[in-house]
Amino acid sequence: MRKPDAGPGSLCDHKSVNEKLAHEIALLKRVQFAKRSEQFSPDQASLLDDLIDTDIAAIEAELEALQPAPVEAKVRQQPKRAPLPPQFPRTLIHHEPDSSHCQCGCALKRIGEDASEKLDYTPGVFTVERHIRGKWACEQ
Numbered sequence: 001m002r003k004p005d006a007g008p009g010s011l012c013d014h015k016s017v018n019e020k021l022a023h024e025i026a027l028l029k030r031v032q033f034a035k036r037s038e039q040f041s042p043d044q045a046s047l048l049d050d051l052i053d054t055d056i057a058a059i060e061a062e063l064e065a066l067q068p069a070p071v072e073a074k075v076r077q078q079p080k081r082a083p084l085p086p087q088f089p090r091t092l093i094h095h096e097p098d099s100s101h102c103q104c105g106c107a108l109k110r111i112g113e114d115a116s117e118k119l120d121y122t123p124g125v126f127t128v129e130r131h132i133r134g135k136w137a138c139e140q
């Protein structure tokens with residue numbers, strides 16, 4: 001959704017990142033709540049605890065980093081997001097450029113890919129969206 005009164009570019013970007021992170025926090029809180037109200041095996045429950053804690057910490061660090069003009073340099077290390085449990089079903093989402101033609105006229109070469117995973121939850125079912133972004137480079 002686009003708001004007509006959204007500010008200039010950079011503010012706008014920050015805002016959408018904020019919204020994305022807020023959405024992730026909401027999802028994690030939902031997971032947290034589900035963990036209390038649904039039955040998970042002790043293993044699965046402790047796994048979820050770890051996942052939720054590190055994810056929330058990481059998201060909060062990301063939000064903090066977005067604040068304009070931080071008062072002091074950050075000393076503490078940014079928590080790393082925990083890898084999502086391998087047993088959750090994955091949906092693969094590929095992101096590739098529309099065209100593999102470079103502006104210089106050469107054909108871009110696919111030199112690798114980046115993958116990121118996003119936890120999703122509907123009551124009773126955890127799934128993971130695995131986003132795969134191809135990395136393309138100019139040959140010149």
Ligand SMILES: [Zn+2]
Pocket residue numbers: 102103104105106107138139140
């Ligand atoms: Zn090129």
